[in-house]
Amino acid sequence: MKLALFADIHSNLEAITACLDHARAMGAQRYAFLGDLVGYGADPVAVLELIERHAVDGAVVLLGNHDAAAIGRPSDGLNENALAAIAWTQRQLGEKQRAFLASLPLTVRQDDILFVHASAAVPEEWTYVSGAIEAERSMQAAAAGIVFCGHVHEQMLYYMGLGGHPMPFRPVAGTPIPTARHRQWLAIVGSAGQPRDSNNAASYALADLERARLTFFRVPYDYRLAAQKIRVAGLPERLAIRLERGT
Amino acid sequence: MMAPPEPGSEIDGFRLGKLIHVGTMAWVYRLTGTDGPLPLIMKIPRLGAGERAINVVSFEQCRLVLGALPQGPHYPTLVAYGDVEATPYLVMEFIEGRGLIEWTRRAPIPAQEIARIGTALALALHEIHRQDVNHLDLKPTNVLFRENGKAALVDFGLSHHGHYPDLLAEEMRYPVGNWEYMSPEQIFGIRCDPRSDIFSFGALLYELATGQLPFGHPRSAKQLRSRLYSDPVPPLALVATTPPWLQEIILHCLEIDNRKRYTSASEVAMDLANPAQVALTDRASKQHRDAWIKTLFRRMSADRFIPAPCPPLAMQSSDAPIMLVAIDCMQGDEALLEALREAVRRIVAADDRYRIACATVVPPAAALTGEGEESTATGRHIKHLVMLRQWARPLELPEERLTYHVLESDKPAAALVDYATVNEVDEMLIGAPHRLASVRLFLSVAESVVRDAPCSVKVVRARA
Numbered sequence: 240m241k242l243a244l245f246a247d248i249h250s251n252l253e254a255i256t257a258c259l260d261h262a263r264a265m266g267a268q269r270y271a272f273l274g275d276l277v278g279y280g281a282d283p284v285a286v287l288e289l290i291e292r293h294a295v296d297g298a299v300v301l302l303g304n305h306d307a308a309a310i311g312r313p314s315d316g317l318n319e320n321a322l323a324a325i326a327w328t329q330r331q332l333g334e335k336q337r338a339f340l341a342s343l344p345l346t347v348r349q350d351d352i353l354f355v356h357a358s359a360a361v362p363e364e365w366t367y368v369s370g371a372i373e374a375e376r377s378m379q380a381a382a383a384g385i386v387f388c389g390h391v392h393e394q395m396l397y398y399m400g401l402g403g404h405p406m407p408f409r410p411v412a413g414t415p416i417p418t419a420r421h422r423q424w425l426a427i428v429g430s431a432g433q434p435r436d437s438n439n440a441a442s443y444a445l446a447d448l449e450r451a452r453l454t455f456f457r458v459p460y461d462y463r464l465a466a467q468k469i470r471v472a473g474l475p476e477r478l479a480i481r482l483e484r485g486t
Numbered sequence: 487m488m489a490p491p492e493p494g495s496e497i498d499g500f501r502l503g504k505l506i507h508v509g510t511m512a513w514v515y516r517l518t519g520t521d522g523p524l525p526l527i528m529k530i531p532r533l534g535a536g537e538r539a540i541n542v543v544s545f546e547q548c549r550l551v552l553g554a555l556p557q558g559p560h561y562p563t564l565v566a567y568g569d570v571e572a573t574p575y576l577v578m579e580f581i582e583g584r585g586l587i588e589w590t591r592r593a594p595i596p597a598q599e600i601a602r603i604g605t606a607l608a609l610a611l612h613e614i615h616r617q618d619v620n621h622l623d624l625k626p627t628n629v630l631f632r633e634n635g636k637a638a639l640v641d642f643g644l645s646h647h648g649h650y651p652d653l654l655a656e657e658m659r660y661p662v663g664n665w666e667y668m669s670p671e672q673i674f675g676i677r678c679d680p681r682s683d684i685f686s687f688g689a690l691l692y693e694l695a696t697g698q699l700p701f702g703h704p705r706s707a708k709q710l711r712s713r714l715y716s717d718p719v720p721p722l723a724l725v726a727t728t729p730p731w732l733q734e735i736i737l738h739c740l741e742i743d744n745r746k747r748y749t750s751a752s753e754v755a756m757d758l759a760n761p762a763q764v765a766l767t768d769r770a771s772k773q774h775r776d777a778w779i780k781t782l783f784r785r786m787s788a789d790r791f792i793p794a795p796c797p798p799l800a801m802q803s804s805d806a807p808i809m810l811v812a813i814d815c816m817q818g819d820e821a822l823l824e825a826l827r828e829a830v831r832r833i834v835a836a837d838d839r840y841r842i843a844c845a846t847v848v849p850p851a852a853a854l855t856g857e858g859e860e861s862t863a864t865g866r867h868i869k870h871l872v873m874l875r876q877w878a879r880p881l882e883l884p885e886e887r888l889t890y891h892v893l894e895s896d897k898p899a900a901a902l903v904d905y906a907t908v909n910e911v912d913e914m915l916i917g918a919p920h921r922l923a924s925v926r927l928f929l930s931v932a933e934s935v936v937r938d939a940p941c942s943v944k945v946v947r948a949r950a
Contacts, residue, residue: 400656401539408651411799416650417550421571 241266242446244428246273246356246389248290249305250280250328251432251482254441255289257460258431265445265456271347273389274303274356276340278321279433279478281468283309283328287336294339302343303356303390304365310340316365320475327474351384351420359386367391374405374425385418386425387446393436394429394444394455398422410455418446418453426453432465439485488534491515497575498568500528511541511643516580525580526565533574540657544643545574547654551619551647552578559636560610581638586629586690593697594725597732600694601758603631604687604735608755609908610637611687615680615751616910618648618799622677624686625664626693646677648799665704670714670742671793678796681744684751688739695732696724700740714742714791715784720772730770731761737769742784745794752908756891762867763892807912809833810843812902812935814917815873817924821948822917823877829915829946830881842883844874845891845905847898867892899934907940914939918947 243262248255262270270293277283294300308314308325309332317325332340345362347354358366358373359381367390368374374397377386394412397405399422410416418424429442440457447453466479480486490513493502503516506527517526531545552564566577589595589603607629614621621628623644630638644663646652654662654677661673669685676682692700700718704710721728721736735757741747748754757764764770775781811826834840848870874890881888895901906914916935919928936943 396651398651398653400653401543402656404656406651406655411649414554414649417553419546419570 240268240448242269242271242448243267244271244273244387244426244444244446245431246428246443247275247303247392247430247432248272248277248280248286249275249430249432250277250283250286251441251465252280252282252285252289253461253465254432254458255286257458258441258443258456259289261456261458262443262445267445269298271299271354271387272301273299273354273387273428274301274343275305275389276300276303277309277328277332278303278305279324279469279474279481280465281472281474282465283331284333284336287332287339291339299347299349299354300343301347301354301356302340302345306340306343310337320477323475324478327472348383353381353383353386355381355386355388357388357390359388365390368395368397368425368427371397371405371407374407375403378405378423378425381425384420384423385446387444388425388427389430391427392430392433392442393427394442395427396453396455397425399424412455412457415447415452415454418451420451424453426455429455429457433481434485435481437485439482488532488537491530497528497530497573498566500526500566500575500577502528509641511538511544517577522565524563524565525582526577527562527580529576529578531574540654540662542570542574543653543657545576546570547645547652548641548643549576550650550653551642551645552576554647554650555614555617555619558613559632559634559638560613561639561642581630581632581640583630583632583638585627586631587626590626590690590693593694595694597695597727597729597761600691600732601761602635603637604691604694605755605758606631606635606637607690608687608751608758610639611680611683612751612755612908614639615683616800620646620677620680621683622646622672622686623663624683624690625667626690629690648678652677661707661710665710666699666701668710669744670791671744673710673714674791674793676793676796679744679793680751680797680800681747681749684739684747684754685741685744687751687754688736688747691732691736691739692718692721695721695728695736698724711788714788715781717742717776717781719775722771723773729761730766731757731764733772734764734766734770737772738767743794749797752910756905756908760894807837807839808841808843808909810845810902810906810909810911810914812898812914812916813844813846813874813877815846815870815877817919817921819917819919819921819924819948822919822946825948826915826917826946827877827881829944833913834881834883841887841889842878842881843889843891843905843909843911844878845893845902846870846874847893847895847901849896850894899931899938902931902935903938903940911941913941914943915946916943918945920948920950 272290276290309328355362358368358377360376368377394410396408396410400406428444431441431443434442439462440459444455462482466482469479495502500517501519503518505515507514512529512531515528517528531541549567557563562579562581564578568575621639628641667686667689669682672682689700701713721733870892871890878888893901
């Protein structure tokens with residue numbers, strides 16, 4: 240069973256469509272969307288409709304901090320551009336999309352997997368797993384064989400060492416990594432809709448649950464169209480440039 | 487402490503034969519009754535009470551790295567494995583061959599023999615480095631030579647693969663590995679640098695050339711650290727017949743600062759295969775260790791020792807691409823030589839990372855029949871080097887971006903292709919003459935080069 244994992248989609252329809260196509264071609268049968276479905280990008284309604292269809296078919300869908308902000312929940316820590324995009328997004332969303340977002344959980348546990356948008360330590364605090372210390376806290380709180388998360392936009396894999404401290408590893412796209420079951424793992428699957436590592440290709444990960452293999456991917460997509468839509472919508476210019484440059 | 491399984495017992499359908507190696511981390515058995523294409527061995531990690539935790543991690547790492555490497559002559563092929571959770575074992579190819587230990591036992595051995603086996607070993611190292619794997623435990627017992635002369639590296643239990651999580655990273659707070667051959671940066675737990683293997687390789691060459699270890703047998707962490715400041719006694723001081731080129735290569739590999747070492751094993755292979763072309767520096771004639779004041783200075787700063795960062799992964803980046811320019815100075819076709827320079831200028835202007843390898847092919851020395859200064863092998867070699875330098879001077883490129891190579895072969899196309907293959911050349915420029923007399927030779931060379939080159943080939947012709 241192959242499980243495709245997407246995070247930080249941020250209303251980028253072109254990116255999530257390209258990732259879904261790629262994942263299907265790689266044999267994905269299950270899907271998980273790890274929060275921040277909206278914000279920044281120009282296609283919130285279309286993206287939410289696409290994800291909701293997958294949710295109906297059994298996909299895991301989580302709430303992210305931008306999603307929470309889009310339905311009026313407190314949103315500390317968002318910068319000026321993010322807030323402008325949230326205000327714009329709120330005007331686009333209809334009752335149906337708001338209800339869908341409001342229905343989303345912060346975490347989902349399936350077998351030995353925990354899905355969460357940010358840190359599993361206190362999911363509603365949206366802590367960035369930006370280093371080994373945060374990874375350790377999240378892994379301890381999750382008490383699962385593998386934690387899949389997003390929030391941090393760069394792909395990263397932490398594996399628990401025998402000494403009880405996680406070690407970071409920056410994955411190489413396309414290389415299947417054996418994730419032995421006797422170890423604990425935490426995977427940040429990378430941002431599909433707003434990559435920030437100077438590579439403008441969309442990020443996602445594909446887990447082969449039977450064979451215990453995890454592969455991180457980078458998928459080129461039509462970022463020009465996504466950026467153009469941001470400009471046409473009158474969203475901050477910086478958000479369009481980010482997609483073009485991948486920064 | 488667990489006893490090793492009895493020969494004759496069966497694990498997952500594999501029947502154990504003779505116990506051929508008892509290591510601190512694992513036992514190794516021949517397998518019997520397998521009728522596949524390869525003779526096989528089984529490696530079983532020593533686990534359980536009284537054994538070290540690193541054994542299991544080393545087993546996982548070995549499985550990860552060997553499992554990721556495609557079948558090849560330079561390391562054993564992994565055939566099957568048992569999981570850590572159940573019955574851990576690795577089944578892999580049994581490499582029949584002579585161990586490097588046969589040579590180190592006889593050391594010092596002649597320089598020609600060191601060059602021959604050293605080239606084979608350097609090419610094996612390059613092959614794993616090219617795939618972003620560092621062996622990190624080079625020692626005489628981990629190197630075998632197959633019947634066909636190719637070197638194979640065994641025991642990847644401490645190795646590092648740049649595409650996979652480094653399971654051993656956390657175990658490296660105390661320097662694990664073979665202290666006799668370990669590089670300075672490995673003492674600090676740094677595992678991502680292929681130049682660490684080049685250092686250990688230099689220690690092996692040193693042992694072959696002198697019969698001694700460059701840093702003795704360190705017994706304590708303090709003794710181990712002395713290689714951060716104390717340079718080895720130059721081989722010349724131990725074996726007076728050590729040729730300068732060999733000392734140059736050995737000391738170049740053994741530089742304390744990883745930035746001063748060879749950057750790739752293929753460069754070492756190239757030097758070992760062509761002793762006459764080794765660029766000699768002060769290292770070649772060094773008779774004594776560095777002056778005490780220099781050592782003292784290094785010793786005082788050893789606490790602040792910071793190795794240079796690991797280079798980027800080979801398979802992901804083609805940083806500093808190499809352009810090979812095939813130059814035939816003997817034809818005296820000035821217009822063509824200038825056209826080649828112009829082509830190089832344009833490429834360098836577009837991408838200033840390019841390194842330019844200037845090469846010319848000359849017939850082998852044995853084919854020389856004439857007499858006098860020009861006709862001796864070294865005399866002729868120097869003459870060609872001078873001409874290559876002369877050709878490159880108008881480019882006004884910094885010296886570190888240019889290299890010069892006089893390739894001896896009566897098959898120019900094959901020599902160029904070999905060079906491009908071993909050195910991972912990214913682009914090759916060859917000049918096409920106008921003069922009818924030269925055209926036929928050119929066509930035969932160009933045809934073979936274009937057919938066999940591992941990279942793009944660009945044909946340059948002066949405007950008629």
